[in-house]
Amino acid sequence: MRAERRRTPEGAAALTIRRPWRIGNAGDAVSRAVFAAMGLSLLALAALLLYELVFQSRLSISTFGWGFITGTRWDAAAREFGAAPAIYGTIVSSVIGLVLGVPVSIGAAIFLSEIAPPWLRNPFSFLVEMLAAVPSVVLGLWGIYVLAPWVGNPVETSLRDHVGFIPLFNGPAFGFGMLAAGLILSIMVLPIITAISRDVMLAVPTSQREAMAALGATKWEVISGAVLPYCRSGLVGAVILGLGRALGETMAVTMVIGKGYNISASLFQPASTAASTLASEFNEATYDLYISALVELALILMGITLLVNVLARLLVWRIARSPGLVRE
Amino acid sequence: MSTSTYQRRRATNALMLSLCSLFAFAAVGVLVLILGFVLAKGISSLNLDFFIHMPAPVGEPGGGVANSIAGSFFTVGLASLIGIPAGIGAGVFLSEYAGHRLGDVIRFTADVLTGVPSIVIGIFVYGLVVLKMGNFSALAAGIALAIIMLPIVARSSEEMLRLVPHSQREAALALGISRWRTILSVVIPVAQRGLVTGALLAVARAAGETAPLIFTALGNRFWSLSITGGPIDALPLRIWRYGIGPYDEWHQQAWAASFVLVFTVFVISLAARLLLRRR
Numbered sequence: 282m283r284a285e286r287r288r289t290p291e292g293a294a295a296l297t298i299r300r301p302w303r304i305g306n307a308g309d310a311v312s313r314a315v316f317a318a319m320g321l322s323l324l325a326l327a328a329l330l331l332y333e334l335v336f337q338s339r340l341s342i343s344t345f346g347w348g349f350i351t352g353t354r355w356d357a358a359a360r361e362f363g364a365a366p367a368i369y370g371t372i373v374s375s376v377i378g379l380v381l382g383v384p385v386s387i388g389a390a391i392f393l394s395e396i397a398p399p400w401l402r403n404p405f406s407f408l409v410e411m412l413a414a415v416p417s418v419v420l421g422l423w424g425i426y427v428l429a430p431w432v433g434n435p436v437e438t439s440l441r442d443h444v445g446f447i448p449l450f451n452g453p454a455f456g457f458g459m460l461a462a463g464l465i466l467s468i469m470v471l472p473i474i475t476a477i478s479r480d481v482m483l484a485v486p487t488s489q490r491e492a493m494a495a496l497g498a499t500k501w502e503v504i505s506g507a508v509l510p511y512c513r514s515g516l517v518g519a520v521i522l523g524l525g526r527a528l529g530e531t532m533a534v535t536m537v538i539g540k541g542y543n544i545s546a547s548l549f550q551p552a553s554t555a556a557s558t559l560a561s562e563f564n565e566a567t568y569d570l571y572i573s574a575l576v577e578l579a580l581i582l583m584g585i586t587l588l589v590n591v592l593a594r595l596l597v598w599r600i601a602r603s604p605g606l607v608r609e
Numbered sequence: 610m611s612t613s614t615y616q617r618r619r620a621t622n623a624l625m626l627s628l629c630s631l632f633a634f635a636a637v638g639v640l641v642l643i644l645g646f647v648l649a650k651g652i653s654s655l656n657l658d659f660f661i662h663m664p665a666p667v668g669e670p671g672g673g674v675a676n677s678i679a680g681s682f683f684t685v686g687l688a689s690l691i692g693i694p695a696g697i698g699a700g701v702f703l704s705e706y707a708g709h710r711l712g713d714v715i716r717f718t719a720d721v722l723t724g725v726p727s728i729v730i731g732i733f734v735y736g737l738v739v740l741k742m743g744n745f746s747a748l749a750a751g752i753a754l755a756i757i758m759l760p761i762v763a764r765s766s767e768e769m770l771r772l773v774p775h776s777q778r779e780a781a782l783a784l785g786i787s788r789w790r791t792i793l794s795v796v797i798p799v800a801q802r803g804l805v806t807g808a809l810l811a812v813a814r815a816a817g818e819t820a821p822l823i824f825t826a827l828g829n830r831f832w833s834l835s836i837t838g839g840p841i842d843a844l845p846l847r848i849w850r851y852g853i854g855p856y857d858e859w860h861q862q863a864w865a866a867s868f869v870l871v872f873t874v875f876v877i878s879l880a881a882r883l884l885l886r887r888r
Contacts, residue, residue, distance in 0.1 A: 317702055320698070389629070389635075392633035395629075419867040426860075499622035529729065532819045579729045586725060590720070
């Protein structure tokens with residue numbers, strides 16, 4: 282009799298109505314609340330992060346106003362703080378990193394997705410991903426003892442000898458400076474941009490390649506005419522994600538940029554980024570205004586990276602419908 | 610089509626393809642270069658004292674970084690205790706409960722949080738924990754690292770949970786098992802391996818972080834394993850302080866510490882990958 286009732290739609294409805302009184306549903310409500318709390322904690326965290334940074338930098342904001350962003354002097358003894366050189370250094374070092382890193386990354390991604398034989402593809406992808414696992418501070422140590430001296434001589438000396446008439450490549454060859462920071466950033470963005478670019482290229486349908494090849498295109502023409510245009514926005518997203526990483530990169534940059542605090546046309550000069558200033562000066566900050574100015578610098582840094590990341594996520598999400606494709 | 614056009618196209622093809630291959634080899638070459646240097650420099654300054662002794666007084670040779678290694682284990686362990694359960698919970702919420710709109714908002718926030726520079730997280734926790742408690746501590750460092758781990762674990766857990774076939778959930782529900790029992794006893798065990806992988810990758814990331822520790826752990830040349838009692842040391846911090854310091858003994862120890870750190874991080878990431886591959 283009951284079995285028959287269950288087969289009818291009414292019976293099914295009756296069963297669902299009875300469920301809320303089952304003992305298991307108390308557990309359901311509790312576990313739902315617990316999991317929801319954990320999920321929503323991400324939103325709370327983001328809000329708290331923003332609030333805390335604004336709150337801690339209120340002293341600096343009220344003292345300097347917009348002058349903080351345009352000011353070029355950073356003098357703790359004179360209680361004067363201007364962030365312009367740090368913002369300039371952050372942007373310029375990241376741009377150098379991208380200029381040097383993007384062609385190599387995209388090229389490597391093309392190799393991994395289009396050219397490499399299958400047996401080579403996985404080991405190579407793995408090695409490139411391992412580069413991302415090298416801790417920043419270890420890269421920085423390598424930068425101090427290997428990269429920066431090499432940048433000083435022969436890189437900077439020969440650049441000055443041959444293209445020294447360009448202001449970018451003129452000045453004393455310290456080694457430690459903007460150029461070294463840019464180089465180390467190019468190494469750091471390489472695995473990110475390569476991995477994401479490879480993924481978006483692999484997502485291009487084979488039919489696109491076949492159509493191009495059927496027209497008599499060479500392999501390179503297939504890549505440049507069909508594959509790259511098809512996943513263009515994904516590639517742009519990958520580059521911007523790399524930019525986001527470069528902007529906030531701290532340890533490796535701090536260790537090779539040389540801690541100079543001025544805006545200079547020469548890439549050979551020691552410079553500072555927002556992150557490197559924070560890392561090297563926070564423990565020396567002795568009075569409230571100093572700490573507050575550093576927190577405001579962190580706030581600006583977060584603002585820049587937030588903007589860049591939101592842009593990149595939107596671009597990459599649009600191309601790769603499944604968000605799982607994109608990982609850092 | 611003239612022969613010269615054809616030859617030009619073939620030449621472009623050959624040039625660009627070899628350039629791309631060259632770039633790929635260059636990328637791997639940089640890795641080999643860095644690892645080779647860390648290996649060569651690190652192994653020569655590595656000995657048993659390094660692991661079991663405390664730092665020698667400034668300027669004296671010898672000594673080790675036992676306090677830093679212990680501190681790293683302690684802070685990363687603390688961070689894992691907070692970050693991994695919360696991250697997996699958030700992943701469960703995203704894959705099992707959240708509606709489309711809310712899910713997308715949380716996912717987006719998690720991705721954006723992943724992109725926030727770790728040094729900013731450090732400053733955040735400095736204001737939130739260090740200033741309120743009045744001193745630097747392992748707890749502050751653990752919280753900072755946990756915040757870095759949380760969005761990574763949440764997103765990877767969600768993806769792994771989504772891979773569990775719907776039929777398995779339906780089978781459990783059809784047996785009359787409540788939803789929370791289904792999640793705990795069916796969905797999570799099926800996705801277990803993937804969840805461990807995500808957690809391990811987050812641990813590897815946290816173990817190599819330096820920037821947030823500057824404002825939370827501070828660093829300490831003496832033995833400390835107190836949760837709230839005061840500054841604590843960590844391996845990445847020690848590498849930084851020794852690396853930019855003036856003494857040769859310090860530099861050697863920095864290389865040795867780098868070797869240990871890189872080795873640890875690689876073993877963890879490798880384990881994570883192998884775990885996922887073996888199906």
